[in-house]
Amino acid sequence: KAGVTQTPRYLIKTRGQQVTLSCSPISGHRSVSWYQQTPGQGLQFLFEYFSETQRNKGNFPGRFSGRQFSNSRSEMNVSTLELGDSALYLCASSLSGGARTEAFFGQGTRLTVV
């Protein structure tokens, strides 16, 4: 079956702009989580959605937001972009998002803010 699909793969934005990233989970997976990966901080959890509801949120400013649609596809939005937002953004899907549920990652979206 198809894996997790993230679009676009690459983005270049300027400071102050906003950006929307998309994630299509594996068919049947209802939990979608988002992560930010940078060389200095590693993989950091942004938030998780399940059945269109945000169940969990990491320690990121309100400029980072997300949503999930009825088909489990998810989007994340970053407003008022800062240079420090440059990172690889990864989404992961799983069946339920529980502690022992295996998560499968997309290839990521590389965001560069100039």
Add this chain to the structure above:
Amino acid sequence: TQLLEQSPQFLSIQEGENLTVYCNSSSVFSSLQWYRQEPGEGPVLLVTVVTGGEVKKLKRLTFQFGDARKDSSLHITAAQPGDTGLYLCATGGTDSWGKLQFGAGTQVVVTP
């Protein structure tokens, strides 16, 4: 938040050599996952270990989960250049939906 310590941070070996990377925590893991990530790509799940003392094999990769479920190791036998990548361990919290806590990773480079 459970902290995961991975060691070493970086490992460079020749093709055919063996290597071991470690993942440790001061807290008990409910379960532990190992991922491999190549540059510019997302992490790929290698294995999930759940039971203390568990050993799982995936071709030339052997994963061990400590008896007390506070540590895990990944051993690669006869490494090949295709094994090059960032090896990450991760665990999910018992009350933390959809959130995996990752270690900083071990960068492994296998040269021909």
